[in-house]
Amino acid sequence: NAGVMQNPRHLVRRRGQEARLRCSPMKGHSHVYWYRQLPEEGLKFMVYLQKENIIDESGMPKERFSAEFPKEGPSILRIQQVVRGDSAAYFCASSPGTGAITEAFFGQGTRLTVV
Amino acid sequence: GDSVTQMEGPVTLSEEAFLTINCTYTATGYPSLFWYVQYPGEGLQLLLKATKADDKGSNKGFEATYRKETTSFHLEKGSVQVSDSAVYFCALSRRGSRLTFGEGTQLTVNP
Numbered sequence: 309n310a311g312v313m314q315n316p317r318h319l320v321r322r323r324g325q326e327a328r329l330r331c332s333p334m335k336g337h338s339h340v341y342w343y344r345q346l347p348e349e350g351l352k353f354m355v356y357l358q359k360e361n362i363i364d365e366s367g368m369p370k371e372r373f374s375a376e377f378p379k380e381g382p383s384i385l386r387i388q389q390v391v392r393g394d395s396a397a398y399f400c401a402s403s404p405g406t407g408a409i410t411e412a413f414f415g416q417g418t419r420l421t422v423v
Numbered sequence: 424g425d426s427v428t429q430m431e432g433p434v435t436l437s438e439e440a441f442l443t444i445n446c447t448y449t450a451t452g453y454p455s456l457f458w459y460v461q462y463p464g465e466g467l468q469l470l471l472k473a474t475k476a477d478d479k480g481s482n483k484g485f486e487a488t489y490r491k492e493t494t495s496f497h498l499e500k501g502s503v504q505v506s507d508s509a510v511y512f513c514a515l516s517r518r519g520s521r522l523t524f525g526e527g528t529q530l531t532v533n534p
Binding site for chain 1: 455457459465466468469472512516521523524525527
């Protein structure tokens with residue numbers, strides 16, 4: 309049973325380009341979470357999705373950022389017109405979403421560098 | 424809203440020393456509590472968890488007890504090793520909601 313798979317592991321974009329980050333949850337998991345980690349800082353929640361639904365996007369910047377989790381395929385975090393301040397590690401986590409324990413399993417992260 | 428406050432780091436210890444990393448939380452209802460560990464260049468791994476008051480989570484010599492009266496979930500280990508050097512995150516989750524993390528505590532263990 310493969311874990312949470314994120315790709316690419318490293319992504320370099322020039323200012324103004326688009327960054328597209330992918331996350332395949334663990335088999336059987338229908339809930340996906342995206343977090344951002346700036347250098348030497350903790351994890352900041354961005355968005356929580358179920359299949360075809362955004363449950364909580366309170367941590368997403370209002371502009372340039374969007375996320376989806378389609379019925380088929382991976383979850384995608386899209387950052388349009390990237391700026392230097394978007395450089396960070398982006399982590400995806402998944403959970404089965406059932407039961408009292410919302411235990412999440414994390415991917416290895418995508419490290420975005422904007423040059 | 425929910426929040427988690429962790430002991431500020433970094434923490435530097437000698438091998439075989441006793442470790443405590445403090446964690447307190449604010450949440451409505453009865454959250455589940457977690458400790459995650461992040462090794463350099465890696466994602467987060469679940470270290471231990473507790474789902475109700477007075478539960479003790481334990482793994483790899485680490486322990487934490489869910490204390491509802493003090494809203495705390497302090498992480499302890501009796502004898503740390505160099506391989507324990509990592510960043511430790513305390514987190515909480517309520518049913519149907521996402522994980523809320525503390526700021527993380529960097530632990531360095533010297534031989």
